[in-house]
Amino acid sequence: MLFRSRRTLLNLAIAIFTIVLSLSLRSPNFATDLLTADVQALVKMGARVTGSPAAERASEFLVNEYRKAGYQVEIQPFSYPKFADVGSDLTVNGTAIRVWAMVRSRSGHPSGKLVIVPNYGTSEDFQTVNVKGAIALVRRGGGLTFAQKIDHAAAAGAIGIVIVNNQSDNVRGMLMQPSPIPAAAISGKDGAPLLAQPTEAQATLNVQSRPNAVGRNIIAHLPDVRQPKLIIGGHFDSVENSPGANDNASGTAVILALARQFAQSTEAQQIWFINFDGEEDGLKGSEAFVEQLDSAVLKSLKGMINFDMVGVNDRLLIDGSGALSAVATQSTREEVRSSRFGRSDHASFQAKAVPTLFFFRGKDPNYHSPSDKSVDPRLLKETQQAASKIISQLLK
Numbered sequence: 001m002l003f004r005s006r007r008t009l010l011n012l013a014i015a016i017f018t019i020v021l022s023l024s025l026r027s028p029n030f031a032t033d034l035l036t037a038d039v040q041a042l043v044k045m046g047a048r049v050t051g052s053p054a055a056e057r058a059s060e061f062l063v064n065e066y067r068k069a070g071y072q073v074e075i076q077p078f079s080y081p082k083f084a085d086v087g088s089d090l091t092v093n094g095t096a097i098r099v100w101a102m103v104r105s106r107s108g109h110p111s112g113k114l115v116i117v118p119n120y121g122t123s124e125d126f127q128t129v130n131v132k133g134a135i136a137l138v139r140r141g142g143g144l145t146f147a148q149k150i151d152h153a154a155a156a157g158a159i160g161i162v163i164v165n166n167q168s169d170n171v172r173g174m175l176m177q178p179s180p181i182p183a184a185a186i187s188g189k190d191g192a193p194l195l196a197q198p199t200e201a202q203a204t205l206n207v208q209s210r211p212n213a214v215g216r217n218i219i220a221h222l223p224d225v226r227q228p229k230l231i232i233g234g235h236f237d238s239v240e241n242s243p244g245a246n247d248n249a250s251g252t253a254v255i256l257a258l259a260r261q262f263a264q265s266t267e268a269q270q271i272w273f274i275n276f277d278g279e280e281d282g283l284k285g286s287e288a289f290v291e292q293l294d295s296a297v298l299k300s301l302k303g304m305i306n307f308d309m310v311g312v313n314d315r316l317l318i319d320g321s322g323a324l325s326a327v328a329t330q331s332t333r334e335e336v337r338s339s340r341f342g343r344s345d346h347a348s349f350q351a352k353a354v355p356t357l358f359f360f361r362g363k364d365p366n367y368h369s370p371s372d373k374s375v376d377p378r379l380l381k382e383t384q385q386a387a388s389k390i391i392s393q394l395l396k
Contacts, residue, residue, distance in 0.1 A: 034260070035380040038065070038253035039311070042236070043243040043373055050237045050278045050285075051084060051213040058236055059216045062275050065256055066220035069263045071273070074219040078288035082213035082281055085172075088184055090135075090162055091204045092194065099162060099184040101209045102146060102173040108182035110135060110159040114203035116195055121149040121163075123156075132157030135205050137194055140166045146173040146183070154180040160205040164191030182207035215277035217285045220259060222268050227297050229270040230395060231354075232258055232387075233286070234307040235279030235345055242372050246364055248279070250311030250375045254359075257384045258391070267395045276345050279308075286348035302394060303355040306346035310383040311375025312364035318386075319346075322355025324394070331389045357390065359383055 041061060042048065048055045063073045085101040092114060101107075113134040119125045120142025136158040138149050146163060153161040160182045165171045170187040184207055186194075194201075218236070221228065234251035238244025255273055262268040278284030290298065303324040310316070320328050320336040328336040336357070346356040361379065366372040 032377050032381050035253045035257055036377045038256050039245055039249045039375055042249040042252060043245045047240055047242055048236060048238045048244060049240050050082070050215045050281060051210070055237055055277065056216070059218055059277070062218045062236065066218070066259060066273070069260045070222070071220040071259065071263070072223050076217040076219055076289065076292070077214060078217065078278070078285065079212050079214045080278065080281070080284050081211065084210040084213065086208045086210055088207045090184065090186060091206070092201050097186065097190050099186045100170050100172050101207045102175050102179060102183040102185065104175040104177065105179045105183040105207055105209050106181065107207050107209050108160065109204060109206050110182055111204040112159055113200045114194065115200055116197070120144055121152055123152045126152050126156040134158055135160040135162060135203050137162050137164065139164050139195070140171070147175050147177070150179050150181065150183045162186050162205060164188060164195060213278065213281065215285050217277055217289055218275040220273045221271065225269055225272070227300060228272040229300065229302045230391065231272050231274055231301060231304040231349070233274035233276055233304065233345060235276045235285065237277050237280050239280045239368050241370050242368055245372050245375050246311045247309050247367060247372060250309060250380060251307030254307045254310060254380055254383050254387070258387060261384070261388060262391070267391060270395050279345055283343065283345055283348050286345035290348050290352050298352055298354065301354050303357065304346055304349040305357045305359070305387060305391070306344055307359045307383065308344040309364070310359050310361050311379055313361040314379070315361065316383060316386060317360045317362060319358040319360065320356070321350055324355040324357045327394050328357055328390050331393045332386055359387060
């Protein structure tokens with residue numbers, strides 16, 4: 001009897017806790033605080049470039065948040081050609097100097113003498129010095145392409161090449177074909193003292209490059225929801241050198257907020273929440289998703305709702321296609337038009353004839369810059385509320 005009484009009390013306590021938690025999640029202040037916290041957590045990770053450690057940390061954060069809300073999570077990996085310099089440098093007499101790997105340079109860690117090649121590295125210039133088994137140091141310019149300088153160095157027996165930019169900053173040289181030897185560029189500021197050295201120095205050229213990017217789409221849904229009627233999504237990656245608060249931690253936070261809001265609802269039995277990777281490289285994640293999705297599931301979708309850059313600028317813009325335009329117009333009392341804005345992940349679904357809605361607030365001064373560090377929580381909450389009405393109307 002005592003055991004049953006304790007079990008009854010425990011069940012009652014769990015029920016009360018669940019109700020309190022549910023009410024807390026629905027509290028406007030609590031929800032806004034969560035939106036802000038999610039954006040800040042992603043921004044603190046730094047630039048979430050697809051395939052980077054920061055992007056992997058962001059994906060792990062999303063997985064954990066969805067699981068805490070009661071969702072099952074699937075990680076969908078995909079890859080595509082994309083060069084990345086994952087940390088290259090030139091060490092001269094024990095001092096490391098940052099260099100930039102040429103796009104499509106082969107990786108490598110050659111060590112040898114650093115030989116200064118006169119003029120601009122023509123084949124005749126290389127004949128005046130001995131670069132066999134050495135790292136060639138060459139000036140940029142002289143009417144020669146990066147590839148020509150690299151080919152001349154390789155033909156002369158060099159095991160690596162560093163090209164000094166003709167400006168004080170650095171340059172990311174583009175090669176059309178993989179280089180025969182590790183090749184990098186150095187800024188004019190750092191390269192000038194090396195060109196002025198009176199004697200040959202010992203050097204190690206460390207070129208670390210990656211030819212392909214591996215992305216991770218995060219797919220969350222309640223258990224046994226295998227044929228959704230609605231996809232709610234947006235990208236979580238950002239461009240290089242930008243922490244991506246508005247683009248697109250803002251949309252990511254709204255998606256998480258909607259997932260928490262609908263977690264205990266009948267609507268969630270019809271939804272997949274997806275955070276796409278690789279959007280900044282050309283919608284790579286959403287394209288991979290729609291290509292791998294079962295055709296029967298694709299055809300049964302009522303629509304896809306995309307959130308991108310919704311944390312700056314007061315006016316909320318909604319772009320619609322197909323039947324979703326009418327639903328959104330009815331719910332928001334505002335005209336929803338089609339194809340007014342640039343490409344984002346909804347375009348991958350439009351290409352498969354899936355009706356879409358795109359929530360967007362226009363570009364901001366910090367677009368794709370290191371200054372994209374903050375958003376207005378009020379705008380995120382307004383976006384969530386507007387989307388919530390449409391979702392409930394669509395799935396009722």
